Amino acid sequence: MPFNEKTMAQLQALYLLGATDMDYNKERTKMKMYHSLSNDVDRKRIKDISLSCFLAFSMVRTPGDVAACHINVKPQHITIYIAKNKKDEKDVILANTIKEFVFAPNARALGFSAFGKKYLEIMVKFCPGKIHTLATAVKSGGLHYKTIGKTTSKPVKDLAAIIKRLEEIPISPNAGTAAVAKEKEANEQRKGGQNLLQFAGKYKGDIGKAIVSALKMILVNIENAHKDPKCLYYASYAAHMIGTAKISNDLLEAVLDNKKTGVTDRLLPALVKFGRYFRGSERLHRQTGSCLQAAGQNPRVDIKWVESQQSSVTMRHSAEDIIVETFRDNNPVPLSNRILADLKSIAKPLEENWRHKMNLIVHCEILLIKHLKETAKLKGGEIGISKGSCGACYNMVNGYNLYDNDEWIVHSNHGNHYLVLPSGHKEVDERAANHIAEELHALISAHLKLQRNAESADLPSDGDASDYQEESFRTGEDFYAAVQAMGLD
Ligand SMILES: [Zn+2]
Numbered sequence: 001m002p003f004n005e006k007t008m009a010q011l012q013a014l015y016l017l018g019a020t021d022m023d024y025n026k027e028r029t030k031m032k033m034y035h036s037l038s039n040d041v042d043r044k045r046i047k048d049i050s051l052s053c054f055l056a057f058s059m060v061r062t063p064g065d066v067a068a069c070h071i072n073v074k075p076q077h078i079t080i081y082i083a084k085n086k087k088d089e090k091d092v093i094l095a096n097t098i099k100e101f102v103f104a105p106n107a108r109a110l111g112f113s114a115f116g117k118k119y120l121e122i123m124v125k126f127c128p129g130k131i132h133t134l135a136t137a138v139k140s141g142g143l144h145y146k147t148i149g150k151t152t153s154k155p156v157k158d159l160a161a162i163i164k165r166l167e168e169i170p171i172s173p174n175a176g177t178a179a180v181a182k183e184k185e186a187n188e189q190r191k192g193g194q195n196l197l198q199f200a201g202k203y204k205g206d207i208g209k210a211i212v213s214a215l216k217m218i219l220v221n222i223e224n225a226h227k228d229p230k231c232l233y234y235a236s237y238a239a240h241m242i243g244t245a246k247i248s249n250d251l252l253e254a255v256l257d258n259k260k261t262g263v264t265d266r267l268l269p270a271l272v273k274f275g276r277y278f279r280g281s282e283r284l285h286r287q288t289g290s291c292l293q294a295a296g297q298n299p300r301v302d303i304k305w306v307e308s309q310q311s312s313v314t315m316r317h318s319a320e321d322i323i324v325e326t327f328r329d330n331n332p333v334p335l336s337n338r339i340l341a342d343l344k345s346i347a348k349p350l351e352e353n354w355r356h357k358m359n360l361i362v363h364c365e366i367l368l369i370k371h372l373k374e375t376a377k378l379k380g381g382e383i384g385i386s387k388g389s390c391g392a393c394y395n396m397v398n399g400y401n402l403y404d405n406d407e408w409i410v411h412s413n414h415g416n417h418y419l420v421l422p423s424g425h426k427e428v429d430e431r432a433a434n435h436i437a438e439e440l441h442a443l444i445s446a447h448l449k450l451q452r453n454a455e456s457a458d459l460p461s462d463g464d465a466s467d468y469q470e471e472s473f474r475t476g477e478d479f480y481a482a483v484q485a486m487g488l489d
Pocket of ligand 1: 363389390391392393394418420
């Protein structure tokens, strides 16, 4: 199936269907978007590309924006390729400032903490909006604030309330010891965990007290993190420790009511994101060092920008069209009137937010790969992105690897689908389009199943949604619809 306007409408349906509350049997049920892809990524490779990822992350000045980076190291010459969907003059100045600082030979001479603080100064100067938003999100513990139409996910409890709760129900020091032993046994100890253990040593090994103290440190410093690099450094260090350590994850989940506080769903991911400043600057120091070493004495360092591509798209499909059409495409059996009615009721809540005209872009990682292939004549490499790829782009990257024998690696994939323009590579786009159609069909089937279970709560279970369309006809009207659809009436 070609990647055309229909595919874009399917992407829109996937996005809205995955994010809209549906009312089945008076119980509001939210179907999660399909995250079938998000486990595809080879986690071991993520660390390999953290330099380009972190540069991409640093290039985002305001939240919501996305950047992709690739670093090409040749003898005497390093090229940093940057693709950014919204680029202005400040981005150019920021990129040059980062380049001048981190690739300067004398930056190596600085110890890590001096380097880290200088780097954070650059971030505080250029990206205060991003840091402020992150800080606010961590403070309230709800980073994933999403508004689609009337559906707004609620923020979790305030960080101060979490600290208060932890003080009321202290984590027993024994629980900490048990968690550490378990972690050591599983050989899962991460850098954050090591830092936390060292920190807990100051509290005679009481992990609970250490966690509370680190959370307080975040709370106190977060207010000024967007103004003062020192505060950003403190809050980020503590956030990295709490957010990435398995010990704190396990203990917080056990002590706090996860349903009410959303501690593992929201607070910890928010902390991990915030903590990236600390961890990232540390890695930046080390990895730019090895990059410079690989390039030899005083190499030239260039930045190449990739121009964004956008286009205005008018969607002729309605939500109903696309839901019915996608379901029909994947089911050889004609649709009964009842199923048609069910499909219409699934599509109805989407109509309100359905956009018929919109400006779409080629996402930055695809933009970057296209440029690297066409202009730099590269056949593979590590593509750093400031956040994971969407489902469509991840499939496109795999498409390049499959059809052109390329070797591109993206650092992660969040599995969600956003509206995106095709790459322009026929096979690559076909692969993405097929995948999108399959995902949407699976999601519609899952909704049908829920809807049906709600309708016939008093009837025996009907099994899989996949046999839904092959059921026996309930009424003569249903049967007649099938006869009609086959042109036999
Ligand atoms: Zn994408």
